[in-house]
Amino acid sequence: MRHLIDIMDLSVGEINDMIERAKDIIENPADYCEKCKGRKLATLFFEPSTRTRLSFEAAMYELGGNVLGFSEAQSSSAAKGESVADTIRTVGAYADIIAMRHPKEGAPVVAAAKSTVPVINAGDGGHNHPTQTLTDLLTISREKGRLNSMTVGLCGDLKFGRTVHSLIAAMSRYENVKFVLISPEELKIPEYLKQEILIKNNMTFVETGDLESAMPQLDILYMTRVQRERFFNEQDYLRLKDSYILTPDKLENAKADLSILHPLPRVNEISVAVDDDPRARYFEQVRNGKFIRMALILKLLEEAEQREEQ
């Protein structure tokens, strides 16, 4: 059974195909409105989420399918102590595909090992969030018309930010991509990611604490939130949370065709005054999330069907 646990489970070719399919869905929505008729998606959210859960549900509805599930662990048998493996086996009896978010890292690996239907990791703690990365890649592809030959600035929490880690890993497979890693000293990208992805793949990257001086060279600026839930120490969170706040004046030296992205939710790291700037693309990014999830659901269901036929 094919699952999506980590963005690196997908080849570059598969990602490119899904991006093309998502673009086709945007262009021709009527062609897809009954593709999943009679199929059910289970959204198992052991941790709260707005965008990811709703975009999965909207994606399935737009494909003509149905949705069942829960939006917090308290309303599931997990509250009674049921294991992930047992929950997954139970849900597999009712649904054709599962999107799961869990606060513990590696929970989707456990789920996939026991599931009889495809499992999509919709986020496991601070670990992986592959559908956000697919969303980011579709957005960059739509904005720039390519995924190679560009300078990508990643700003904020690069230490705990799972979306940042996955995006770096995914974009390291495209040619001539340069990364500018902008963060306070305490939230720099982990050493193992630097060694095992950036250095191993001979990527060009610079680390800096200065957003404004990095700005003029960027084609993409990927802002992130400093996440309270990733800190064990509240004092550290309070000290670091306002490290970078993007305001219109900081964009004065930016390229005219810069695209500003953010996985959302934001707190205050992008001033609302930036929202009206045509370079602010984070709400378009949200829309793209639904389309790439439609492409992903279709891909996994089609592969599961092919396997059944064999």
Added chain:
Amino acid sequence: MIIGKIENGLVLDHIRAGYGMKLYEILGLDKLDCQVALIKNADSVKYERKDIIKIDRMIDINIDAIGFVDPNITVNYIEGGKLAKRTHIDMPEEIEGFVRCKNPRCITTVEQELPHRFRLTDREKGVYRCVYCESKLEVK
């Protein structure tokens, strides 16, 4: 320092200095009721210093655990006071059951029955990562 010869048993030699106690713990040698000698910082031509463990009984030993702690260890099987076999160890691709994931956010911290499994992700540097959360496993 003189440690007596053994008749039937095992000698784990060429243990990286400082790792003998860790290996002793991982292999559960404290549970044996036979004589076990742990020699720390012995002279070594090859490594200058090394640790050695002598076990005065032929036991089933977890080769994967030895390969994980230090693949340069040699396992000498002694029978009738003589060397019967010498085994060189390789780093196992996967290990399970004798070390635990230390990441407090890992799924293994809440699901007690899950086996703690790790996969070799960098042979050159001897890096093992949890198969669930991908946290790096530290030997020491």
